[in-house]
Amino acid sequence: MLRAEQQVIDRERAEQRRAEAEVRRAERKARAEAAEAARRVAPCEDCGAEHTGGLCGSCWAVRSIRTVVGECVDLALAGAADLADHRDVNAVARRTEAELRAAMAAARPAAASREDVLGSDLETVRDALDTYRADALTRLARSPLADAEAVNAR
Ligand SMILES: [Zn+2]
Structure with missing residues (x-):
């Protein structure tokens, strides 16, 4: 029970x-x-466009392009600049940004919408990133420091 x-x-x-x-x-x-x-x-953080989930597609592309351009500049500096010399660093950064602006302008489709231009620009800088990475690795591999380390490793 x-x-x-x-x-x-x-x-x-x-x-x-x-x-x-x-x-x-x-x-x-x-x-x-x-x-x-x-x-x-939520509106776009950058341009204020409504109902974009905090960041619209265009502003996302602009941010992505800036990020990749920054990575390209870093790689160009790593491979080519005397990092102790501010003038050399600034010159390499300006030259890299100018190269990327020219490459983006050359690759843009004619009479394209803003979204198409941003898409083209992002694709161009991503392609350039691979080139800057390869150049930096090649230059770093040829540097006296790399040679000294190769000798020490023997
Ligand atoms: Zn936006």
Whole structure:
């Protein structure tokens, strides 16, 4: 008799815990959906365009292009510049940025939309990044420091 009562109580408690867990799961889902909806309607951080999820496609492309250009400049500096000489560093950075601007301008499709131009520019700088990386590795491999390390490794 006592055991049967205890089993009923245990079953009721288990059912209560399941119901509470289901309520918590539904609340978590509702909070996540509200947060996602709020994120989707957020304006672009850079240009203020509405309902862009915080960053519109154009501004994302502009940021990506800037990032890749910065990486190209870093690689050009690593491979070619005397990093102790500010004038040399600035000259290499300006020359690299000018090369990339010229490459982007040359590759742009004629009479293209802003999105097409940004897409073309991003593709151009990404391609250039591979070239700058290869050049930097080649120059670093030929440097006196690399030669000295090769001698020491023998
Ligand atoms: Zn934007």
